Amino acid sequence: MDHHDSDDDHHAPPEDIVVRVKALENLLLEKGLIDLEAMDALIDQYEHKIGPHIGARIVARAWVDSSFKQRLLADADAALGELGAPKNQGEHMVALENTSSVHNVVVCTLCSCYPWGVLGLPPVWYKSVPYRSRIVKDPRDVLREFGFVADANKEVRVWDSTAELRYMVIPMRPAGTDGWTEEKLAQLVSRDSMIGVSEALPPSRAADGAAP
């Protein structure tokens, strides 16, 4: 898999699109169809407040509290409600548990459906056709590119979000984290591990080292 930095020119739009968007916004403003203050509030929510830290908190809770995990697996909407997770684009949630025999990974081949309430807005690669086309057909190769080798004895279960259900993966809890607090465990729960393209991070990646 290739990596590149966010200021890569791949995202530099032609000047035309800036004009196009501004024109559309001005026209809709003239027609009284939009409120700029509300738009700014919405952008602020998704740029600064709603993101994968919400899902990480939920996974960490599931790791330390088995009754919460059971509620999360049985009725994710109710369990997420307990923690006050945002609902927009997460109205009908399903949690998928990774185990020693099953690895779950989520995609939306037809568009880019994603559990915004727990993960925020999706990364570009998730929305792009290379991931959407390949993960259903060659999931093990794609996972390998993300650095995760799925055991040959394990089922790789690909979830194609074709309807309004939204899926999040509960990665396996890393070994060597016994006695860790929820807050510290949450640091190991990456966005990618909740999409299912990787595992949770190793204990050494927690901010204050491996000590509990």
Added chain:
Amino acid sequence: MNGVHDCGGIDGLGGIVAESAEPVFHAEWERRVFALLWALGFNGFWNLDEFRHAIERMPATEYLRTTYYEHWLHAMETLLMEKHIVSAAELAAARGREKPRSLPNSRAPMDVTAVTNLIAKGFPSKVADGPAAAFKVGDRVRTRNINPAGHTRLPRYARGRQGVIERDYGVFPFPDKNAHGGSAAERVYLVCLSAEEIWGPGVSSLDTVRIDLWEPHLEMRG
């Protein structure tokens, strides 16, 4: 429609490129497009299925050449014109203006309170009542082989395949109708398809694809 958006299983679409420290938005115009869509959605001019279908109707080469928020912009412009909310001439004229003309508000747009409600509650789409279930968990089904000219949420790779019903999710709006002015609701099932059933030999016999399909996408097999 058998559009390029329905890309599951297509080869040759390039490598997966993951950005390190990716920002939520890459440019100010992306922020504006994101918020414009939700503001317009609040006005109720179209439903989600019509919006998705408007993206799918982009010419295939343009769809592949452009990014996610360009798809959104294209769909918004398309639907606003098709529904006679703005005209092509108005859009063209607006592109020549630096600042908006000041006109009195004619409607009540999405306001800050609406944003708070949106985050807290979203738009649950599950329908309380619906037809009785034709299938139950464990039923052996076949996905239909359909190739409609319009919108469908049954991807090509999953058509005409044998599978098993794994969950009954309840009744939801039916996009295949609702993208075209309908207001139908049908039951959604989680269907398990084996990777071998879809792709044939050469894949792990353990691997599966789970897909959410509406009742009209499925038929019982003997």
